[in-house]
Amino acid sequence: MREFRRPRLWLGLWLCGWVLCVVLSLVPTLPLPDAPDSDKVGHFLAYFTLSFWAVALFRTRKAHLLAALSLVALGVAMELAQATLTTVRLGDLRDALANTAGVALGLSLSFTPAARLLQHLDRRLGG
Known part of the structure; x- marks a missing residue:
């Protein structure tokens, strides 16, 4: 990790982001605008935020790459889980x-x- 005064806070927030991503991927969808594929923006922003947070959190390129690969795996796993484990969501390659x-x-x-x-x-934030 990079040097922080509050490393547990920043790591904890990142891990909460992972949990939130899993939960939101498996619960019924929220109402979205009628625009086609409007949910893709949300997917993009959620995974961008988690990926960028990892870049800002971890010091080495190796850690960045490991986090990125883990997030890609999470995204694929969530789509598979939606397709196979829920009746309220549909897995989507897009x-x-x-x-x-x-x-x-x-x-x-x-x-x-x-x-x-x-x-x-x-x-x-000082302190």
Whole structure:
């Protein structure tokens, strides 16, 4: 991990994001606009956030890649779970692709100064 004053807070928030992603993937869907594929934006943003958070949380490129691969696996697993374990959701390959695109964009930020955003926020919160 990167150096933080509150490493447990930042790691805990990331893990809560994983749990929230699993729960929201398996409960009945929320009402969405009638636009076709409007849920793809939500998939993209959720997995982008988790991926970028990992980039900001972990120091090494190896850790970034491991987190990204784990998130892609989670996205695929959630689509399979929707298709096989629920009666209220449908698995969709396009959702898995939106998840993966979000992970890829989040991972790409590891090469930018944005990767230090959590450290900056951690310092700004003081304490």
